[in-house]
Amino acid sequence: MIVQKPRKKKKLSRYTVLNIIMLTIFGIIVIKLLYLQVYKYDDYKERADVSSTRFVAEKAPRGKIYDSKGNILATNTQTYTLTYTKTDESQERFYETMDKVFKILSENSEKFQDDLLLKIDGNGKFYYDFKTTSADSRKAVEKLFKRDRGLHEGVQKKLFKDEKGDLTDTQIDKINEELLKMTPEDTFYELVKTYDMYELILNPNLNQEGKEKEKEAEIKKYTNMTGKEITDLLLEKYSINDLRNYMVIKDTIKMQSFKGYRAVTIANNIKRDTAFIVEQKLNDLPGIAVSLTPIRLYPYKNLGSAVLGYMSSIGSWEESTYELQGYDASSDLIGTAGIESAFEEQLKGTKGGSTIKVNSKGKETEKLFELESYQGNNVHLTIDKDVQYAAQQSLADQINALTTTGVNGEQPWKSATRGAVVAIEVKTGRILALASYPDYDPNLFAIPGQLTPEQSEKYFNPDLEKFGKEFISKTGATGGLDKLFYKDEESGIRDDSNDVYPRSFYNYATLGLIPPGSAFKPVTAVAGLQEGVFAIGETIFDGGIFDIHPEIGYKPKNYGGIGNGPTDIKKALEKSSNFYFFETEYRLYNKYNGGIEAQNKLAEYAWKFGLGSDPNGKQKLGTGIEIPERIGTMYSFEEYKSAKISTSMYAFVNAFKKGEYTGRTFIPFDIEKLDDDSDELKAAKQALKDKILARLELVGVDVEKATDDEFNKSVEPEILKIMKLSTKYKETIDSYEKEKGIKVDLENEVAKLANAVTLFTIDQKTEMTNIAEPINAAIGQGISNFTPLELANYMATLANNGVRNRVRLVDKITTQDGEVVKEFETEQVDKVDIDPQNYAAIKEGMRRVTNSGGYAQTVFDGFPIKTASKTGTADFRSDDEKYKEIGRQPYATFGGFAPLDDPKIAVFSVIYDASRGSFASMPARAVYEAYFKDELIKMDPNYPSKSSMFKKYVTDSPYKDNKDTLEQVKTEEIKKP
Known part of the structure; x- marks a missing residue:
């Protein structure tokens, strides 16, 4: 019998187990690959495409702005722009790349775009570069700046660490209060930490494989440090300006990160040679790209700046408003002031762009789709370039003469630093020239971040303390600095409530309220004659001091108290007799029995001339101009x-x-x-x-x-x-x-x-x-204050036999193909009834002002066209001591129209603190000569050689027509502002 032995179990070898494990893992990988590449293929392909696909927006050129004769006042030119795109590789090599970029820019004398509010002065001191002098506005901007960068989060953790849910308004106010206590230095330190700038000194060896824990520990060490501690370490290797340069780019990236993928502008308007150098090195500059971008160009520089306005970045406080309208608040510019702002919707173009594929360096590898951009509509102005130049330059020259050498042998008036001129076409209300002094070159603001610290201070944040000390030294103002510029104790900011500092961005023509002085007297003349309180040939004895009615309680007088003897309406206008016009108002007042109607009677005439408006709303407000204006106040x-x-x-x-x-x-x-x-x-x-x-x-x-x-x-x-x-x-x-x-x-x-x-x-x-006040109002004093624009409109209305038209700056809007989008017609808004005989008498009186015996005779000597004029010396203060305290003088005003018998153009000019009305007449003659240049030469072919003003402001004007030539300007020929 054979007995079988039980079999021994065969043990699995280690190699078999390993093979099984490997086969299992391999099987799982295969299954996963099949899952990803077959089952989920479409899904992951879409994700991959999205992550490597970018839409690159293309800015649209703005529409052009033309003068009335087709000359280009504002256009566009293509310029090279340097941008940075955030990718994995560009982020990893950020500092290395920026070092190379900054070096290229520096070697080629280029500036990088620097819009960061936090700046460093020449002494290494931090400060906020505010674009306003208002204490409240500064606080709002500073608070928003810090909140946008998350600095409030640290404050909130300290104050309300255990707070859950939404904060109360009181708690938010407390956080804001603490934020405002942070100094510019504190803010810099916080931003150093916020932007992980410790990366600059992070050991590069820790990026090697297997060093992850060591790197994590070192990063933790830095994150536990304060911003100041990190900064101190960085300063051992880098300068404070180097750190801030990095910070500017980091800050821009962060501010744009909330809005998805967008390229960050590093430098604008760089030279072609610089752009070429960058292009050659792009492989070593991950994330960097060069592109062509349209920027605004104002070929006549300062000419018409009060009308045109300028371009600026979108403020942080208005970002949401503009982004809802399709703007990119981080890079788009908008019109600020003037026509650029008022017609922003028409001028801005329609953006285009391209959908592209990019590699890990952010470089374009394939263009998938392109959307064409379209230029904005064109705006055609009523402004005549040549008349504008005559108005603007003659005003500047007269102010310069008044403040330096003096005029007509008189002493200089050191505070005569501001002024305005407005010229209007009588029959239509079209503005032919509108000048405000001081003016500015809008090209300076066409490229963000390009202003020098000195320019930024001048335009946006003037040092009133420094200016005040110089002003007191020049003018002898006795009130001291605090009287001149009141200082707010809390903010330390000084206020220019006395209107002393000359402001380039303030449009004195449309916003400056001034007393008209004697330039108002033609209104009183119309009222007196139309109401029958004076007849045309009736005279009154002007003794210089108005003391014939003791019951009024005071004795106003003529300038210097000098009498004019027997005076009728014509002589009253010629000699600017206060006495005559005091009596006119006295009679008007008594005709209506001294009640409210009596006090308002003169105002009713002024309102119809467009001077102020009825407070009860019976009159249409304003002149109708398209840009911002203030409405004056007529005594009532x-x-x-x-x-x-x-x-x-x-x-x-x-x-x-x-x-x-x-x-x-x-x-x-x-x-x-x-x-x-x-x-x-x-x-x-x-x-x-x-x-x-x-x-x-x-x-x-x-x-x-x-x-x-x-x-x-x-x-x-x-x-x-x-x-x-x-x-x-x-x-x-x-x-x-x-x-x-x-x-x-x-x-x-x-x-x-x-x-x-x-x-x-x-x-x-x-x-x-x-x-008392109605009598003051009769000579353009008291509470009556109007803008030069309103006063020019009044002169145009008087010249137009009482017909008042809406004032306008724009004739039409057209597409790029010349198709008319909208055309603006003459619009009558009111009518002053003036008897023809009364009108003739008033014009005759005004004619005499520029002839023998008139106050403006000297300036108009030799001018062959008959004009109607009225000068004015308008008090800034009724108290002489006030003049001495703040170093100011009376306004010089001048209004008129020409030709006398068939008026075509009306002019009003003012020079602040020039002390005498005749000093404001020079710009008016310059305007007339530019407007009537062809007629003047027909009248006398030798006229240009006889008139130095004609030669200076007409013949030798540097601003030639540019209707055809400007379109041929090449990018490389554009000079940087």
Whole structure:
């Protein structure tokens, strides 16, 4: 019998197990590959395509801006732009790449685009480069800058670490308060940390395989450091300016990262040679690209800057608004001020772009799709380039002469640094020239981040302290720096409330409100003749001092108090007789029995001429111009009443604080709102003020009012309540009793104060309703203030026999093919009825102004075309001491039109602080000569050699026509601004 032995189990060898494991892993990999490459092929292909596909936007050129004769005032030119695209490789080699780029730019005298608010001055000190002098605006910009970069998050963790959910408004305000305490230095340190700039000194050996933990530990070491500690380490190897240069690019990348893929602009408007150098080295510059981009070009530089405006980046506070309209807030420019802003929608083009594939370096490998961009529409202005040049340059020359050598042998007027000229086509309202001084070259702002620190300070953030000291030295202003430029104690910012600093971006032609002075007198002449208070040939004896009506309570006078003897309307305009026009208003006032209608009668004429507007809304506001303007104020009962009420509380508080009002004495009674006052005391003080204001509001209102006695009684309880609540008043009483050795009778004090309050309201009412202000208004003084544009419009209306047209700067809008999109026609908005005989008399009086005996005779000597004119010397302040305190002088104003018998053009000019109206007449003659150049040569072929102004502003004008030549300008021929 055969017995079988049990078989031994065969053990698996190590190699078999390993093979099984390997086969299993391999099988899983194969299955996974099949899954990815077959089942999920389409999905992952789409993802791969998306990650390597970019849409590169192409900026569209803006539409052109032409003058009325087809000359190009604003166009575009192609320029080379250097950009950076964030990819894995470009990010890894960021600092290496930037070093090379900065080196190329530096060696070729190029600037990189630097829009970072945080800057470093020449002494290595950090500061914020604000583009505003407003303290509130600065705070808002600074707060937004820090929040956009996440600096509030660290503050929030410190203040409200355990807070869950949304923060309250109070908590947010606290965070903002702490953010504003961060100095520019603190902000720099925080940004160094935010942007991981420790990478500059990170050991490069830690990037090797197997060093991950060591690298992680070193990164953790730096992240636990403060921004200042990291900065100190970086400064051992790099300069502070090097660090900031890196930061500028890092910051731009971060700000754009919220908006998806976008290339970052490193440098704009680089030279072709520089672009070529970069192109040759692109393989060593991952993420860098060179492209052609349109930028704005203003071929005539400063010419028409007050009309054209300029381009600027989109502010952080308005990003969301513009991005909703399709703008790229990080790189697109928008029109700022002038036509560029007002017609932004028409001028901006339609963007195009390309969908491309890129490699790991961000370089284009394939273009998949291209969308063409389209240029914006063209805007054709009413401006005549030649008339504009004459207006703008003659204004600048006259101001320069006034401030340096003086004019006509007189002393220089050092504060005469601002001015404006406006010329209007009489029959249409088309603006032929609009100049504001000082002006600027808009080319400077066509490329962001290219301004020098000096230019940035001049245009956006003037050093008023430095300027003020120089101004005081030149003008002899006695009030001191703080009187000239008030300093806010909290912010340390000075305020130019006295309008002394010459501001290039401020359009003095459309925004500057000035008293017209005697240039207003033709309005009073029209009113007086039309209302029949004076006849054309009627004379009155002008004795120089208006003292023939003692009941008006004061004695205004002519300039210098010099009389003109027997004076009719023509002589009154020729000699600018204040006396005659005082009497005209006196008669108007009495014709309407001295009531509200009497006080408003002159204003009714002024409003129809376009000077200010009826506060009750009966007149259309403004001149109709397309760019921003301010609306002037013509004296009327309502306007003056409103002005008196708004300032009355200051006079009331000051008088009662002193303890004396018009000879009535009482114990000083302080009703000024104080921080230390209790809420109850604050309310009591306000209640008394409200009662006074309510009383004043009823002046001129036809309703039943409390008598003076009734009002007197009604304020006594309010006064007594303040006395009982005010610790300060009690201390004043105690001090008074100790000093005088008597007991104060509070009831008697209440009565005295109530009487003084009542008398105060009576006095205010008297000032509101008496004839003093209407008499001032008759000669263009008092509260009447208008813009030069309004005053030019008034002159054009007078020249047009009372027909007032809407003022405009634009004739039409066209496409690039010349198709008219919109055309603007003449639009009549009002009519002043003027009797032909009255009109002829007024024109004759104005004709004499530029002839023998007239104030503008010298300037217009030899000018063959008859003109109608009126000069004006307008007071800045009624008090001579005010002039001395702040170093200012009266305005010089001039208005007129030509030719006399068939007016075609009206002009108004003003020079601030020039002291005499005739000094503003020179730009008017220059404008006339440019406008009538052909007629003048026909009248006298030798005229150009006889008139130095014609030669300077017409014959020798450097701004020739560019209708055909500009289109041929090549990129390399464009000079950088």
